[in-house]
Amino acid sequence: MENHIQIRNLKVRIGSTEIIKNADINIPDGQVTAILGPSGCGKTTLLRSMNRFLDLTENSRVEGEVFLDGQNIYAPGVDVTEIRRRIGLLAQRPYSLPMSIYENVAYGLRIHRVNQSKNLKPIIRHYLELAGLWDEVKSRLSDPASALSIGQQQRLCLARGLALEPEVILADEPTSALDPISAQHIEGKLQELKEKYTIVLVTHTLRQARRLADHVVFMYLGEVVEQGPAREVFDNPQMERTKAYLQGSIG
């Protein structure tokens, strides 16, 4: 089993607070890795270190290395936009861009000029189908994306990300802003997608992690407490803090 992403000695400071203290993490290829931990433990920061989104956080300092397929994404001269093309992000709240449904999916293709053909429609259709949205929008592709429901917008964001054929999908509590039915829909999609992609999922619900995860990273106060195959961590946690969290006494 290969590691798709390897994090070595990662330290993240924002302002004067140390958010992540010396993390070493392996994200196995072609699996769902769930990052677990009580709120404020640095889960989202860890996720944002993987597509260099911490660059956008003011006063943030990153030390250490994050390897994507063996290439350190923090090495000088790395093209951030290329990294982000290879690593998709599904955010907590869906932000559909101020354009039509069609153009939302085409956005990534257009900015990267990966497919210059005039008629993108078959491609758009493919990714909308992959995200499970095609049947609901096929008759109104030129409507503004903001007309969709929140749940639909989240699937649109998924389609937008998938259209660039990323290798990894980072999902930052992707169902927390959704109603239960839409949440189930997204979860089902992630389930299907793990056949093809490496998925890193930050989640606040333990049950979701149990349902989806193959691999688990448990964090507490900026430190990685325990990581390993999901079954081992869930059924036989080695560390006291992991046990306490799984039993619901911390978090």
Added chain:
Amino acid sequence: MVKSPEKVEDDHAREAGKVLASRQRAERRASFEFRALSTLPAALFVVILIVLLVRAWPILQQKSLVGLLLGDVWRPSEGQFGFLPFIAGSLWVTVLAMIFAAPVSILCAIFLSEYARPTTKALIKPLIDILAAIPSVVYGLWGVLVIVPWVQQSVGPALGRWFPFLPLFNSSNPTGYSILSGALVLAVMVVPFIIAISYEVMRTVPRGYHEASLAVGATRWQTVRYVVFPRVAGGLIAGVVLGTSRAFGETMAVLMVVGNNPIIPHSIFDAAYPLTALIANNYGEMMSIPLYDSALLASALLLMLIVLLFNVFAALALRRATAREQA
């Protein structure tokens, strides 16, 4: 003697009951006064409009509106009041100033809201505030000392040499007191104004949209162009329109560098005579010439109506932008 807690509570309740009536009276009076005072801006606006209209009435009655607005002869002593040279002067200076100022301002606003780190922002924003605070005569003085000689000695001859075939750059006016000088000074004056509005507008775009675009690997500029711009276009237009309105109404600085010659200009090196300068230079004197005073107040009325028009336009642009946002 120490009161029992129950006694204290009773006393408090009774006292509160007693003052309640007077508090309610105060509230009713304040409510009435505050509401009444909120009519003041409306009243001031109406009064200014009526006063200007009444004072402009004599000339509006005697001359045709078309003759006033399109007449190009200004000889008050002979009863000829053609506003066209002044309207043309204002338009030339304003439009040229906006051609300089609008792109620069919007680029600065983009930098401030999309690129600048907090420390850089903290450094630049006071500079822009200072630029906004400098009084217009100081700008005018700078224009006289720096811009006018520069236009006269360098810009004018150079452009005349490079583009001899363009009438726009022809120079028959060797003084440097010209539309170009006025526009350059004016441009520097309205830049902080347009930056402030554009920046405020751009800041309203939630970070999530930037991240959504950056997450698929867009560059910052692509994000600005495809995601931020469509959302703020209305606001930017409104900012530029309001800046234009500002430029149109600016008086002292322009007056000091623009030459004040009531002709219809044909080149950016011609002198011009904007409406505001017309009022400033002549009002309060020359009261003995019939209709002169009325003509000047008519031009003040014209200025006010133009500002009103700009404001309505800006409000519409903003409303359309926000309506799309909510859809």
Added chain:
Amino acid sequence: MKRMTRRHLEELIAQGLMFLSLALVAGSLGWILFTIIQRGAPALTWDMITKTPKGGFYMGKEGGVLNAILGSLYLALGGTVAALVFSLPISLGLNIYIPRKSRWALLVRSLLDVLWGIPSIVYGAFGFTLMLALGMRASLLAGIITLAFVELPIMVRAMDEVLRRMPRDLENASYAMGATRIETALRVVLPQMLPGLVTAVMLAFGRGIGDAASVLFTAGYTDRIPTSLMDPTASLPLAVFFQLSMPYPEVQKRAYAAALILTILVLLVSFLSRWISARLSRYSIK
């Protein structure tokens, strides 16, 4: 490793243009300040700020512009106080008594925008007409009234901007104890928002000092320091303007000095406003 694609080129060009724009703006500011200091400083003598014009002053003889300095301060102070008397209740009314989204509030705010945009020369002409109608002559009072018209929309808009940011929870905490709206306005909103309100007042004051077009016809111009509201009054912007139009280089140099004094005064007001508002904000609930 980094490929120079078209989009990276676009990014570079865009950033280049932004830096160019910033450099232009900052450069203009530097150029203006440099010019004013370079030309004004040599002419800025002690006499300039302590003496009024003496005989022959406008041909280059002895004297200073104390009349204009004090005149400007009187005018701006009077105009600011007059504007404040109306601005505070109007902006409080707009935020506490009138429902924020009501048609009336919308109309009042739109009209304030229009009033704010009316050129000060129009206010000057209007003030002059009003002055004649009231049977007054060009005087400190007429100047103050006209300046108050110019400052009112600036101040109300700035205050409104501040008051709109009032945390609603804080206001509600006061209502929850049974306070009336006027009590809430005076005892909670006002102290909480004081730093911002002070900034608004100082902003209007700064504009008032620098405004020339509104006092051009209404305040008159005199070499003496006004002793009553009915006296005509000089002002710094007009001192710059008039002296610059004199044919004597000696007098023109004094225009530069007067411009330097005016600039220093305006910047002082701007810095003072930041300082005061920073001092005051220690008492606000964050």
